[in-house]
Amino acid sequence: MAKKELATVSLIIAGLILIFLPSFAKYQELSAKNRMLDRKMQFAKEEIKRLQLEKVRLETDIAYIEKRARDKIGMVRKGEILIKPAQTKK
Numbered sequence: 001m002a003k004k005e006l007a008t009v010s011l012i013i014a015g016l017i018l019i020f021l022p023s024f025a026k027y028q029e030l031s032a033k034n035r036m037l038d039r040k041m042q043f044a045k046e047e048i049k050r051l052q053l054e055k056v057r058l059e060t061d062i063a064y065i066e067k068r069a070r071d072k073i074g075m076v077r078k079g080e081i082l083i084k085p086a087q088t089k090k
Contacts, residue, residue, distance in 0.1 A: 057064045069075040076082045 058068070066075075074082055074084075
C-alpha cells in the first residue's frame with residue numbers, strides 16, 4: 001500500500017512540476033527583460049536630462065554656442081584662419 005501511495009504522491013508532484021515549471025521559466029524570462037528595460041529607461045532619462053541642459057545652454061550661453069560652432073562645423077571669426085591637422089593614412 002505504501003508503494004501505491006508513494007507512486008501517487010510522486011505522480012502528483014511530477015504533475016505539479018509539469019504545470020508550474022513553464023510558467024516559472026516564463027516569469028524568469030520576463031523578469032530579466034523587465035530589468036533590462038528598466039536599465040534602458042534609466043539611461044534614457046539621464047540622456048533626456050543631459051539634452052535638456054544642452055538645450056538651455058544653447059539657448060542662453062553665447063560663449064558655449066560659439067565653442068560648439070567652432071568645434072562642430074569649423075566656424076571661424078573674421079580674420080581667423082582655420083588650420084586642420086593632416087590626416088594620417090593607416
